[in-house]
Amino acid sequence: xxxxxxxxxxxxxxxxxxxxxxxxxxxxxxxxxxxxxxxxxxxxxxxxxxxxxxxxxxxxxxxxxxxxxxxxxxxxxxxxxxxxxxxxxxxxxxxxxxxxxxxxxxxxxxxxxxxxxxxxxxxxxxxxxxxxxxxxxxxxxxxxxxxxxxxxxxxxxxxxxxxxxxxxxxxxxxxxxxxxxxxxxxxxxxxxxxxxxxxxxxxxxx
Amino acid sequence: xxxxxxxxxxxxxxxxxxxxxxxxxxxxxxxxxxxxxxxxxxxxxxxxxxxxxxxxxxxxxxxxxxxxxxxxxxxxxxxxxxxxxxxxxxxxxxxxxxxxxxxxxxxxxxxxxxxxxxxxxxxxxxxxxxxxxxxxxxxxxxxxxxxxxxxxxxxxxxxxxxxxxxxxxxxxxxxxxxxxxxxxxxxxxxxxxxxxxxxxxxxxxxxxxxxxxxxxxxxxxxxxxxxxxxxxxxxxxxxxxxxxxxxxxxxxxxxxxxxxxxxxxxxxxxxxxxxxxxxxxxxxxxxxxxxxxxxxxxxxxxxxxxxxxxxxxxxxxxxxxxxxxxxxxxxxxx
Numbered sequence: 425x426x427x428x429x430x431x432x433x434x435x436x437x438x439x440x441x442x443x444x445x446x447x448x449x450x451x452x453x454x455x456x457x458x459x460x461x462x463x464x465x466x467x468x469x470x471x472x473x474x475x476x477x478x479x480x481x482x483x484x485x486x487x488x489x490x491x492x493x494x495x496x497x498x499x500x501x502x503x504x505x506x507x508x509x510x511x512x513x514x515x516x517x518x519x520x521x522x523x524x525x526x527x528x529x530x531x532x533x534x535x536x537x538x539x540x541x542x543x544x545x546x547x548x549x550x551x552x553x554x555x556x557x558x559x560x561x562x563x564x565x566x567x568x569x570x571x572x573x574x575x576x577x578x579x580x581x582x583x584x585x586x587x588x589x590x591x592x593x594x595x596x597x598x599x600x601x602x603x604x605x606x607x608x609x610x611x612x613x614x615x616x617x618x619x620x621x622x623x624x625x626x627x628x629x630x
Numbered sequence: 631x632x633x634x635x636x637x638x639x640x641x642x643x644x645x646x647x648x649x650x651x652x653x654x655x656x657x658x659x660x661x662x663x664x665x666x667x668x669x670x671x672x673x674x675x676x677x678x679x680x681x682x683x684x685x686x687x688x689x690x691x692x693x694x695x696x697x698x699x700x701x702x703x704x705x706x707x708x709x710x711x712x713x714x715x716x717x718x719x720x721x722x723x724x725x726x727x728x729x730x731x732x733x734x735x736x737x738x739x740x741x742x743x744x745x746x747x748x749x750x751x752x753x754x755x756x757x758x759x760x761x762x763x764x765x766x767x768x769x770x771x772x773x774x775x776x777x778x779x780x781x782x783x784x785x786x787x788x789x790x791x792x793x794x795x796x797x798x799x800x801x802x803x804x805x806x807x808x809x810x811x812x813x814x815x816x817x818x819x820x821x822x823x824x825x826x827x828x829x830x831x832x833x834x835x836x837x838x839x840x841x842x843x844x845x846x847x848x849x850x851x852x853x854x855x856x857x858x859x860x861x862x863x864x865x866x867x868x869x870x871x872x873x874x875x876x877x878x879x880x881x882x883x884x885x886x887x888x889x890x891x892x893x894x895x896x897x898x899x900x901x902x903x904x905x906x907x908x909x910x911x912x913x914x915x916x917x918x919x920x921x922x923x924x925x926x927x928x929x930x931x932x933x934x935x936x937x938x939x940x941x942x943x944x945x946x947x948x949x950x951x952x953x954x955x956x957x958x959x960x961x962x963x964x
Contacts, residue, residue, distance in 0.1 A: 459722050459725065459726070459956055459957060460954055460955075460956040461954070462726070463726065463729040463730060463733060463953050464952075464953040464954050466733075467733050467953055477733060477734040478734075492678065492681070492719075493681070493718075493719055493722065496681060496685045496719070496722065496723060496726075497722060497726055499685060500685055500688060500722075500723050500726040500727055500730070501726050501729075501730045503685075503688070503689050504688065504689060504692070504726070504727045504730040504731060505730055505734065507689040507692070507693065508692075508703055508730075508731060508734055508735075509734065612689050613689050613690050613693075616685065616686055617682070617685060619682075623676065623678040623679050623682070624678070625672055625676040625678070625679060626679070629671070629672070
C-alpha cells in the first residue's frame with residue numbers, strides 16, 4: 425500500500441495505491457487553503473477505503489520545485505508520517521511527475537511559472553530519461569534550448585502562449601507511482617524540499 | 631484523573647521545539663533547535679529561511695525529544711501546537727507535523743495561542759494563583775492580561791505601536807550592537823549611568839504602552855550627537871533607555887495591581903529575561919506585597935514546554951481542535 429502526496433502547486437494530488445490499482449484518489453484545486461485541507465482530505469481517503477494509517481508501507485512525495493509553502497506542507501506530512509511509522513519514503517520532482525503525465529509519445533517539457541520571466545523546467549525523453557536537468561531558468565533561455573528539439577509536448581498548469589503543443593497537467597498518479605515506487609528510499613530526516621532557488625535574502629547577500 | 635502526557639510543538643518564529651510535559655506542570659523533556667546564528671547574518675529573522683530550516687529540523691527534533699524522555703508516541707495522550715500568532719510559513723511546519731501525528735495516532739489535537747504558552751511557562755515553575763496579571767513582553771508583544779481563572783484571558787492593555795522587544799532591538803542597532811541586540815543592551819547598561827534625558831512614553835491613565843516615540847528619541851539623540859561630533863556614550867544611553875522602559879512598564883503594572891486586586895504577577899516572553907526589568911518587577915512586587923513569578927531564562931525564549939503546559943489547561947477547558955486546524959499569523963488571545 426503506497427501513499428502519494430503532491431502539494432507543490434495550488435492543487436492537492438494524493439492517492440493510495442495498491443498492487444497497480446488506485447484505491448482512493450484526490451485531485452482538487454485548493455488555492456490558498458492547502459495548509460488547512462491537505463491533511464483532512466488525505467485522512468478522508470483512509471476513511472472511505474476503510475484503511476488505517478498503519479496500512480501504508482511506503483510514501484512517495486513530491487519535493488519541488490513549485491510553491492515554497494506548498495512543497496513544505498506535503499513534505500512535512502510525508503516525512504513526519506514516514507518517520508513516526510518507520511516506513512520507507514522517496515521523493516520525486518514535480519517536473520518528473522508532470523513529464524510522466526504527457527499525452528503523447530514525445531519529448532516532454534514540464535513547465536511551472538516561477539514569475540518575473542522565470543520558469544522551473546526540465547526536459548525528459550520518451551523513456552522519461554533526463555535530457556535537461558530540473559532547474560530555475562529564464563523562459564527565453566528555455567525557448568533557446570527547445571530550438572534544437574523538433575517535436576515536444578509542453579505540460580503545464582500555468583498560462584503560456586509561447587508553445588504550440590501544450591497539455592494541461594492532469595497527473596496520472598497510477599503511472600507516476602508505478603514508475604517511481606522502486607526509487608531508492610531516503611532517511612525521513614534527510615527528506616528535504618528541492619526549491620531550485622535560493623531565498624531572496626540569500627540572493628541579495630551574494 | 632490519570633496522568634496526562636502532552637507533546638507540545640512550537641515553530642512560530644526561528645526556533646523548532648518539541649517538548650513533553652506531564653499534567654501541565656512537570657517538564658519531562660524539551661528540545662530546542664535555534665536558528666539564531668543563521669539569521670544573525672541578515673540582522674533579523676528572514677521568514678523564508680526560517681521556514682526552510684523548520685522543515686529540515688522537525689523530525690529530528692521530534693525524535694530527540696522522545697528519546698530524551700525515553701517515550702514513544704504511544705505514551706503521548708495529546709498533541710499541543712502553537713497555531714499562532716507568528717510567521718505563517720514557520721507556523722505551518724509545526725501545524726502539519728502536529729496534525730499528521732494526531733491523525734496517525736488518533737490523539738487529540740490542542741491548538742495553543744503563543745502568548746498563552748508564554749504565560750503558562752510559569753506553571754512549570756509555580757502554581758498560578760488568581761486573580762493574576764500576566765505581563766507579556768517579547769519581540770512581538772507587550773500586553774497586560776488579567777486572568778481570573780485558568781485559561782481565561784482578559785486583555786487590559788497593550789502596546790499601541792512597537793513591541794518592547796522590537797524597540798530594544800532597534801535601539802541596540804542604533805547603539806551599534808549586533809542582532810539580537812536586546813540582551814547585549816541589557817548587559818551594557820550595567821556599565822553606564824542614567825545621564826541621557828529620554829521621554830517616558832504614554833505616561834497616562836490607561837493600561838497601554840507606546841514605544842515608537844522612545845525609539846525615535848534615541849535615534850534623534852544619536853544623530854544629534856554625531857552632528858555635534860560628540861561621542862555617544864553607549865553604556866550611558868543603554869542605562870538611560872532601560873530605566874525609561876522599566877519605569878513605563880512598572881507604572882502600568884502598579885496601576886493594574888492596585889485597581890484589579892491582583893494576587894499574582896507573572897512576567898512572560900523573551901524580554902522577561904531582561905535583568906533590569908526583572909529587578910524593577912521584584913521591587914514593585916515587594917512594595918505591593920504581590921506574588922511574583924518570572925520564569926527561568928530557559929522558559930523565556932520560545933520553547934515547546936510552555937505550549938505543552940498551556941495545552942493541558944486548554945484541554946481541561948475543552949478547547950480541542952481537529953484536522954481542519956489552520957495556522958494564523960495574527961490572532962487575539964481569548
